[in-house]
Amino acid sequence: MSDHYFGSDTLFSTLAESIGLIAMVWELEPDIIHLSEQWTALTGHPSADPISSAQLRKIIHSDDLMVMNDAILRCLKGSDHFYDAEVRVLHRNGEWIWLAARGRVVERNAEHRAARIVASFLDIGHRKRAELILSESEQRYRAMFNISPHGILLTKPDGEILSANPAACLLTGYSEAELIHLGHAGLSKSADTARSSLPLTGLQMGSRNGQASLFRKDGVRLDVALSSATFTDQSGAMRISVMLQDITDSIATERKLQRLARLYDARSRCNQAIIQSKTPQALYEAVCKIVAECGDFGLAWVALVDWQTRQIKPSCSEGRERAYLHSAKISIDPTIPAGCGPLGRAIRESRNIICEDFQNAPSTAPWHALAGIHHFRAIAVFPLQQTGQTIGALTLYASDKDYFDAQLVELLAEIARDISFGLDNLQRDIALSSSEARFRTLWETSTDGILMMTQESIIRYANPALETLYGHPGDQLLGKSIAMLQPARFRTSHDEGIRRFLRSGRRMLNWRGASVVALHADGHEFPMEISFSEAVIDGERLFIDFMRDITERKRANDLVSHQNAILKMITSSVELPITLAAVNQMIEGQVSDTTCCIQGLHESDGSFSWQVAENLPESFTHFMLQLPTGKAGLPDTALDAARVVADLECDPDYAAHALLAREYGIRGTSFWPVQGRQGQSLAVLVLYHHGSRAISEFEQCLLPSVVDLIGLAIENRKSDERIRYLAHHDDLTGLPNRARFMQELTLATARAARGGHQVGLLFLDLDRFKNINDTLGHHTGDAVLREVANRLRHAVREVDMVARLGGDEFVVMAENFFDLATLTGIAQKLIEQISQPMDIEAQEFHLTVSIGISIYPVDGSDIHTLIKNADMAMYRVKELGRNSHQFYDEQMSAG
Numbered sequence: 001m002s003d004h005y006f007g008s009d010t011l012f013s014t015l016a017e018s019i020g021l022i023a024m025v026w027e028l029e030p031d032i033i034h035l036s037e038q039w040t041a042l043t044g045h046p047s048a049d050p051i052s053s054a055q056l057r058k059i060i061h062s063d064d065l066m067v068m069n070d071a072i073l074r075c076l077k078g079s080d081h082f083y084d085a086e087v088r089v090l091h092r093n094g095e096w097i098w099l100a101a102r103g104r105v106v107e108r109n110a111e112h113r114a115a116r117i118v119a120s121f122l123d124i125g126h127r128k129r130a131e132l133i134l135s136e137s138e139q140r141y142r143a144m145f146n147i148s149p150h151g152i153l154l155t156k157p158d159g160e161i162l163s164a165n166p167a168a169c170l171l172t173g174y175s176e177a178e179l180i181h182l183g184h185a186g187l188s189k190s191a192d193t194a195r196s197s198l199p200l201t202g203l204q205m206g207s208r209n210g211q212a213s214l215f216r217k218d219g220v221r222l223d224v225a226l227s228s229a230t231f232t233d234q235s236g237a238m239r240i241s242v243m244l245q246d247i248t249d250s251i252a253t254e255r256k257l258q259r260l261a262r263l264y265d266a267r268s269r270c271n272q273a274i275i276q277s278k279t280p281q282a283l284y285e286a287v288c289k290i291v292a293e294c295g296d297f298g299l300a301w302v303a304l305v306d307w308q309t310r311q312i313k314p315s316c317s318e319g320r321e322r323a324y325l326h327s328a329k330i331s332i333d334p335t336i337p338a339g340c341g342p343l344g345r346a347i348r349e350s351r352n353i354i355c356e357d358f359q360n361a362p363s364t365a366p367w368h369a370l371a372g373i374h375h376f377r378a379i380a381v382f383p384l385q386q387t388g389q390t391i392g393a394l395t396l397y398a399s400d401k402d403y404f405d406a407q408l409v410e411l412l413a414e415i416a417r418d419i420s421f422g423l424d425n426l427q428r429d430i431a432l433s434s435s436e437a438r439f440r441t442l443w444e445t446s447t448d449g450i451l452m453m454t455q456e457s458i459i460r461y462a463n464p465a466l467e468t469l470y471g472h473p474g475d476q477l478l479g480k481s482i483a484m485l486q487p488a489r490f491r492t493s494h495d496e497g498i499r500r501f502l503r504s505g506r507r508m509l510n511w512r513g514a515s516v517v518a519l520h521a522d523g524h525e526f527p528m529e530i531s532f533s534e535a536v537i538d539g540e541r542l543f544i545d546f547m548r549d550i551t552e553r554k555r556a557n558d559l560v561s562h563q564n565a566i567l568k569m570i571t572s573s574v575e576l577p578i579t580l581a582a583v584n585q586m587i588e589g590q591v592s593d594t595t596c597c598i599q600g601l602h603e604s605d606g607s608f609s610w611q612v613a614e615n616l617p618e619s620f621t622h623f624m625l626q627l628p629t630g631k632a633g634l635p636d637t638a639l640d641a642a643r644v645v646a647d648l649e650c651d652p653d654y655a656a657h658a659l660l661a662r663e664y665g666i667r668g669t670s671f672w673p674v675q676g677r678q679g680q681s682l683a684v685l686v687l688y689h690h691g692s693r694a695i696s697e698f699e700q701c702l703l704p705s706v707v708d709l710i711g712l713a714i715e716n717r718k719s720d721e722r723i724r725y726l727a728h729h730d731d732l733t734g735l736p737n738r739a740r741f742m743q744e745l746t747l748a749t750a751r752a753a754r755g756g757h758q759v760g761l762l763f764l765d766l767d768r769f770k771n772i773n774d775t776l777g778h779h780t781g782d783a784v785l786r787e788v789a790n791r792l793r794h795a796v797r798e799v800d801m802v803a804r805l806g807g808d809e810f811v812v813m814a815e816n817f818f819d820l821a822t823l824t825g826i827a828q829k830l831i832e833q834i835s836q837p838m839d840i841e842a843q844e845f846h847l848t849v850s851i852g853i854s855i856y857p858v859d860g861s862d863i864h865t866l867i868k869n870a871d872m873a874m875y876r877v878k879e880l881g882r883n884s885h886q887f888y889d890e891q892m893s894a895g
C-alpha cells in the first residue's frame with residue numbers, strides 16, 4: 001500500500017496493518033490500486049508502488065478474471081460489498097495461489113458511483129486443495145459408481161436402497177427407482193412367487209464379503225458376490241455401499257465342475273459297481289443310487305423294455321422325486337403320445353436324448369403337469385445296451401433347465417456305456433461261470449482222459465480221468481513230457497509228428513479218433529483212442545488231447561470181427577480145424593494168460609478123438625487126449641456143465657496131472673461143454689490159465705457164446721459134409737448118385753479119349769421090382785434096394801464105379817478093361833450076385849436083373865449117347881426075357 005495513501009489516513013493504515021487483512025485500496029478514477037504489505041505477504045509481489053487494474057489482471061488467472069469482473073461490476077452497480085471472489089493469483093515465485101477476495105465500497109462520487117474499494121484477501125490455497133482432492137475423489141467415485149461393471153447399491157443399514165448404479169440396474173433388470181422401491185428383501189424374492197426365495201444374506205447382514213442369490217426382474221436367479229463397506233455420510237448417518245458382482249456363470253461353472261467332479265467320482269463308483277455286481281438288477285440299483293446322489297438328480301431310474309409288449313418297466317429308481325414314476329405313463333409305442341417322449345424315442349432310436357426344457361418342450365406335453373409338481377425342468381435319457389441290443393435306458397431328471405451341458409452329457413453317456421459294457425461282461429461272466437462250471441464238471445467228471453500239452457509236449461493240465469487212465473498221480477504228470485505216457489517205440493514218431501505239424505500244419509494223424517498205443521504207469525500197454533484239438537489258453541498255444549481207453553471196445557470189436565470171421569469160416573465150409581483154431585485164437589486174444597484146447601468127441605463111441613490146440617505143446621495135448629474121461633483127464637461132468645478149477649494143485653481131483661500142468665506153466669483150468677442143437681455132446685472147450693485165478697465176469701459172458709460158436713462150427717461141418725455127400729450120393733443106398741456118376745463118366749471118357757482106351761458102361765435094371773413095392777411096401781423095397789447096392793458094390797473092383805441112377809436102375813462103369821469078355825464077366829458076376837436070395841425083414845427075396853452094356857467110344861462118343869445106348873441094350877434084355885445081359889449094337893437103335 002502506498003505510503004501517501006495509507007500515510008494520509010493513519011487510522012485506516014494502522015487498522016489495515018494491525019489486522020493484516022486489507023491488501024489493497026482501489027481508486028477507480030484514476031485507476032490506481034494501492035497495495036498493503038499483506039499483499040506482498042500473500043503474493044510475493046512488492047506493495048510499495050500502486051498498480052493499475054490492468055497490471056492486476058495480468059497476475060490473475062484468466063479463468064478467474066470473470067469472477068473479479070463480476071465482483072467489481074457488482075460494486076459499480078451499487079452494491080457496497082462483494083464476497084468471496086475466489087481467484088488464482090500468480091505468485092511471484094511462479095505458482096498460482098488461491099485467494100478469496102472480499103471488498104467493500106468505501107467512497108462513492110457525486111453520481112454515487114463507487115470511487116474507492118477496499119479489498120482484503122484470504123489465502124484459501126489449503127481449502128482449495130482439499131476441495132480439489134475431494135472433487136477428484138468424488139469424480140472418481142461417481143465415475144466408478146456409474147461405469148462400474150459391478151452393481152453398486154447404497155443402502156441404509158435396514159436394507160432400504162438409496163441409490164443404485166446402472167450396473168446394478170442392468171444386473172437386476174430393475175430401474176434405480178424400482179430398486180429403491182424394492183429394497184433388499186424385494187430383490188431376494190422372485191417375481192414368480194412359486195419359486196423359492198433365496199435370502200440376500202450378505203446384504204442383510206451387512207457383512208463385508210459374501211455371496212447371495214437374488215432374482216432378476218425377469219425371474220432368473222442370479223448368484224452374486226457381495227462386497228460391502230459401511231460409511232457415514234455428510235449428515236453423519238450410517239450408510240452401506242454394497243457391490244454386487246454377477247457370479248452366476250462362475251458359480252454355475254463351479255457347480256458344474258463340482259457336479260462333474262461328483263459325477264466323475266460317480267463314474268468310478270459305477271465302475272466299481274459294474275465289477276462287483278453279480279446280476280444286472282444289482283448293477284442297475286447300484287448305478288442308479290450313485291448317479292442320483294452324485295448328480296443331485298431329483299430322479300434317476302433304469303427302465304427296462306419288453307419289446308414284445310412295448311411296455312417299459314422300471315427296474316429301479318433313486319432320488320427324492322421317485323413318486324413321479326407312480327403316476328407317469330411312459331411307453332415306447334410311437335403311435336401314442338406317451339411313447340413319443342424322450343425315453344420312448346431314446347430306446348426306439350438307440351440314442352441319447354436330452355431335453356433341456358422339459359416343461360415346455362412339445363414332445364413332453366403329456367408329462368408337463370406332473371413334471372411341474374416334481375420340479376423336473378430337464379431330462380436326459382441314455383439307452384442301455386446288452387450285446388448290441390437296446391434293453392432299456394438310464395433316465396435322469398434335473399430341477400434346472402439347461403442342466404445337461406455337453407460335458408455332463410458326455411460323462412453320463414460314458415456311464416451308460418459302462419453299464420452296457422458291464423451288462424455284456426456280466427452276461428459273459430454268467431455265461432463264463434456257467435461255462436466254467438460246465439467245463440469244470442466236464443473236466444472233473446469226464447471218463448475220458450483230457451490233457452493239455454505245450455508245443456514241446458510238456459503236460460500242462462491233466463484231468464482226474466487221465467490220472468486213472470494212466471495210473472499216474474496228477475502231480476507226477478504236470479510239467480512232464482508226454483513221452484511218459486507212450487511206449488518208447490512210438491516216441492520218436494510222436495515228436496516228429498508234432499514238429500511237422502508246427503512247421504507245416506500237416507496232420508499225419510487223424511485228429512479225431514486216432515488209435516494209438518498207450519503206456520500205463522505199471523508198464524502195460526493198452527489201446528487208446530485219441531482226439532486232438534488246438535487252443536490258445538492264457539496266451540499259450542496248447543494241444544488238447546481227449547483220450548479214451550478202448551481196451552474194452554477194441555476187445556468187443558475184435559470179438560465181433562472174430563466172431564464174424566468165424567461165422568464166415570463156418571458158412572464158407574472152411575476146414576473145421578482151421579475154424580476151431582480161429583476160435584481158440586479169438587479166446588486167447590480176449591482172455592489174458594489163457595491157452596485153449598478144443599477136444600472133440602467121436603460121434604460113434606463118445607471118446608475124445610480129435611483136438612485143436614495149436615498153442616499148447618503137442619506132448620501136453622497128446623497126454624491130455626489119452627486120459628479117459630472121468631479119470632485124470634477131464635472131469636466126469638465136463639460134458640454136462642462148465643467147471644472151473646482155479647488152481648489145479650489145490651484140487652485133489654487133478655493131482656495126477658497137476659504136475660504136468662505145472663511143467664507147462666498151467667495153474668488153473670476151466671471146462672466148457674460143447675453141445676449140438678439137439679443137446680448132444682460134441683466137444684469140450686478147455687481153457688488153461690497160466691496163473692491161479694477165477695473166471696472173470698467177462699469170461700462168464702464170453703465163453704458160453706464161444707461154446708455155441710464151436711458147436712455151430714462142428715454141427716455145420718457135419719451138415720456140410722452131409723450136404724456134400726448128398727450132392728453126390730444116393731441117400732438110400734449110399735452109392736454115388738446120377739450127378740456124380742455123370743461127372744465120373746465124363747472124366748473117364750475124357751481120360752479114355754486121351755489114353756486111347758475104352759470105358760464100359762453096364763446099365764442095370766431090376767426085374768419086376770415094382771412087385772415088391774406093391775406087395776410089401778416101399779419100406780421093404782428100400783431095404784431091397786440097399787441090399788442090391790451092397791451086393792453090386794462088392795461084386796465089382798474098387799476101381800469100377802457103381803452108382804444108382806434112380807428107382808431100380810444102377811450103373812457100373814469099368815475103365816481099363818481088356819476086352820468084351822471082361823465086361824461080360826462083370827455082367828455075369830452082377831447077375832449072379834443079385835440072383836442070390838436075399839433075407840430082408842425075415843423074408844426071402846429072389847431078384848434078377850437085366851443089364852445093357854455100351855462101350856466108349858464105339859457105342860457113343862458122348863456120355864448121353866453112351867448111357868442111352870446102354871439103356872437100349874438093357875431094354876433089349878427085358879424084351880428077351882430078363883435076367884441076362886446084352887451089348888449094344890447099332891441095330892438096336894435102328895429097330
Ligand SMILES: Nc1nc2c(ncn2[C@@H]2O[C@H](COP(=O)(O)OP(=O)(O)OP(=O)(O)O)[C@@H](O)[C@H]2O)c(=O)[nH]1
Binds near residue numbers: 766768770773785878
Ligand atoms: N421101394 C422103392 N421103390 C422104388 C424106388 N424107386 C423106384 N421104385 C419103384 O421101382 C419100380 C420100378 O419098376 P420098373 O422098373 O418100371 O418095372 P419092374 O417092376 O422092375 O419091371 P421091369 O423093369 O419091366 O422088369 C417102380 O415101382 C418104382 O416105384 C425106391 O427108391 N424105393
